[in-house]
Amino acid sequence: MSTTNYIGTATSRVDGPAKVTGTATYAAEYHLPNMAYAYVVSSPIAKGKITKIHADEVLALPGVIQVFSHENVPSVAWLDKKHKDLVAPGGSPFRALQDPEIQFSQQPVALVVADSFELARYAASVLRIEYDEEKHETNLETQRAKGYEPGSGKTGFQPPPPPRGNPDKAWGAAEHRMEAEYVHGTQHHNPMELFSTTVEWRGEGQITAYDKTQGVFNVKNYLVGVFGLKKDDVRVVNEYMGGGFGAGLRPQYSVYLAVLASLELRRSVRLTLTRQQMFSFGHRPHVLQTVKLATNPDGTLAALQHHALHETSHFEDYTENVVNWSGMLYQCENVKLGYQIAKLDVFTPLDMRAPGAASGSIALEVAMDEMAYAAGLDPLEFRLRNYADRDQNVDKPFSSKKLRECYHQAAAKFGWDQRSQEPRSMRDGKMLVGWGMAGGVWDATQQKSAAKASITADGKLTVLSGAGENGAGTYTIMTQIAAETLGLPLEAVSFKLGDTDQPEAPLQGGSWTAASVGTAIQSVCQDLAGKILKLAQKQDDSPLKDAKFEDVEFLNGQIRLRADHNQSVVIRDVLQASGEAKVEADGSTMPNMLKQKQYSLHAHNAVFVEVKVDEDLGTVHVTRVVNAIAAGRIINLKTARSQVLGSVVWGIGAALMEETVMDHKFGRYMNHNFAEYHVPVNADIHDIDVIFVDEEDDVVNPLGAKGIGEVGMLGVAAAVANAIHHATGKRVRDLPITIDKLL
Structure with missing residues (x-):
């Protein structure tokens, strides 16, 4: 028009x-008259029961208003199915301060409210709570035999498609075969802005919650349901957010506790979690994956099998689409995909940038690199020979797919034709040089x-x-x-x-x-x-x-x-x-479902990476990245490029640094801070080229736009791992690839 x-x-x-200029107002920056300050007390044990809370000692401090715990808060959310949030997985959602049971380390067990933040923090630090501790289990490795297939119908979960062909027979009869397990540990979102809620008490049952969230309507519906409030009496606001990455999809216990305190005290309340407490609600799950590939003499895939097992909590069945992508990204007539979850004494995992695909693509794309070497083919040539023009999972054509163009344009920009196939064959002085590549696919919704x-x-x-x-x-x-x-x-x-x-x-x-x-x-x-x-x-x-x-x-x-x-x-x-x-x-x-249901709707990308590895020290430098994206119509080239740059940084972090380390003796994450949870910083990031491949699609939506924030991350970690193998000859299948794994 x-x-x-x-x-x-x-x-x-x-x-x-x-x-x-600082005029943007975030959730913890709304200043209200007569405001009280709340501070969460977290459990030091991973499983057990609270036996006594010495609240009277803290209430004696001048300025302390109340100590909330399971002993004095009203019962809420009596019907789970009615009072879930929009992205809750199957099960019974965790409700803070509703009973004495401890289900995970750092569980909120009390809320201290005082006239000042400093006093609330001090009072929380001296609150004595006695526990009866029980044996916990936080190690996924010990639960391999207890994995189970989640039921269908869980929020956002698409069960893997049924097997096609005869993958076991085809694998056994193939000329070239590979089988390996791939592991990546738990990761946490760690946005810069802490989770915080400022609740404005506007009168009897009337509140405005300034909350850190990725969905104000989700939080409103949650609060209305949990507290039995009238819809017209609840307003939720979030005009600016300092990063979410999926952590803000669910209403976190910070908003629940802040609103609870405000309603009970009949005054405005602010609650801000600490950085340590940010590790207490949701994470990318620890995943164990097995991939089996086999090729025909001409280098086409004869069989593909991909199985994943990851953690969930005891109270919810959290699910991700980890393996489904393997059935659509490459052409193969014999495919079997398996997916299981296992319960641990941890909080429920949570969607984290490209949930499922970020985990699954690492295993698949490293396995494809291994298979290419086993078949004696260049990794790019191997992918092109197995290019899928149709989504075999659902037997539908793609509404648009320019992945082949992504491969070619990124390879040309990178200079892939100058790569020698043999590992350890490229050097820059004393540094081993490696070139690796991978691809990715993400939903266009x-x-x-x-x-x-x-x-x-x-x-x-x-x-x-x-x-x-x-x-x-x-x-x-x-x-x-x-x-x-x-x-x-x-x-x-x-x-x-x-x-x-x-x-x-x-x-x-x-x-x-x-x-x-x-x-x-x-x-x-x-x-x-x-x-x-x-x-x-x-x-x-x-x-x-x-x-x-x-x-x-x-x-x-x-x-x-x-x-x-x-x-x-x-x-x-x-x-x-x-x-x-x-x-x-x-x-x-x-969406025009009549039109869209005839197609498979996805964005794609191809990533090429150069690493330089110090052979003596084992240090890895990611010196060049080229990421080509086919995501329909790009609305803003500047913000889109920024999204992909951030995605690439995330991928580098996943490959080399990011991991939340659990001390299984205590069932607690040990590095729950910015000092020891390692993410890439400026010195770790070098040249990143972003290519947007022209792609027209009148099916996905009238704008023709597909998302880019998630797909831009896919393939990066695998390409780094593949480049490290090319540089060193060592195949590391356990991410992150730290120095000790290369020495």
């Missing part, structure tokens, strides 16, 4: 100035989403949708979509999000925000454009009087005929002449 070229340009963040748009007589457009913004660029791309649709300059558009008083939008997760909220905004702005055109046609001697909507375009603040650009009107003049103070439109959009 508009030829204003905002979509697809490298536009700077519209929310950037607010963030760098659209969710139901609503938006509202209004334009005033001065030509200023305001667009609302209760979406989330955890750093991906949502503020900016929605502003671009609205500006282009109505032909207005960016500075004339204001996009607002993160408030349950706004039209309902989905959680910000799964890389679906651009496709979902963007489509709703495009649609509602088109409706608004139609209303403005009708106002223009009511004017005397209007050059657009007989024009149909498809006959006009909105450009540079004007409406003009496509066939004759001289026949135009100024939007602002139309609004002022109409006498209307404001023109509004609202509505919602849903």
